[in-house]
Amino acid sequence: MDSVLGRVDTIICAYTKDDRNFQLWEIAPEVWLDKARPASAGHKLHGKLTLIGKATAEKFGKRLPDQFL
Numbered sequence: 001m002d003s004v005l006g007r008v009d010t011i012i013c014a015y016t017k018d019d020r021n022f023q024l025w026e027i028a029p030e031v032w033l034d035k036a037r038p039a040s041a042g043h044k045l046h047g048k049l050t051l052i053g054k055a056t057a058e059k060f061g062k063r064l065p066d067q068f069l
Contacts, residue, residue, distance in 0.1 A: 005029040012064070013057045021068050025061035027052065035060060 011032050014022045036050035043049065 005033055013052060013054075013061065014067075015054045015057070021066060023054075023066055024064035025054075025057035026064055027057060027061045031060045 006029070008029055011027045011029060013025045013027055015025070016022045032050070032052060035056045036052045039046045039049040039051060
């Protein structure tokens with residue numbers, strides 16, 4: 001994962017409550033590296049996936065326009 005973070009300029013986080021309307025936040029790779037947590041031990045991608053909560057995105061990220069799919 002760290003090797004990927006070194007090659008990107010920004011990370012876009014998408015949060016939704018209804019699977020169609022998404023709130024988007026732009027997060028710097030450095031913030032992701034510092035604030036993200038690993039997937040739970042029971043998750044099939046444990047050790048390969050990290051996550052960041054919406055509250056963290058709101059605190060450290062930049063809000064982008066909402067998207068509707």
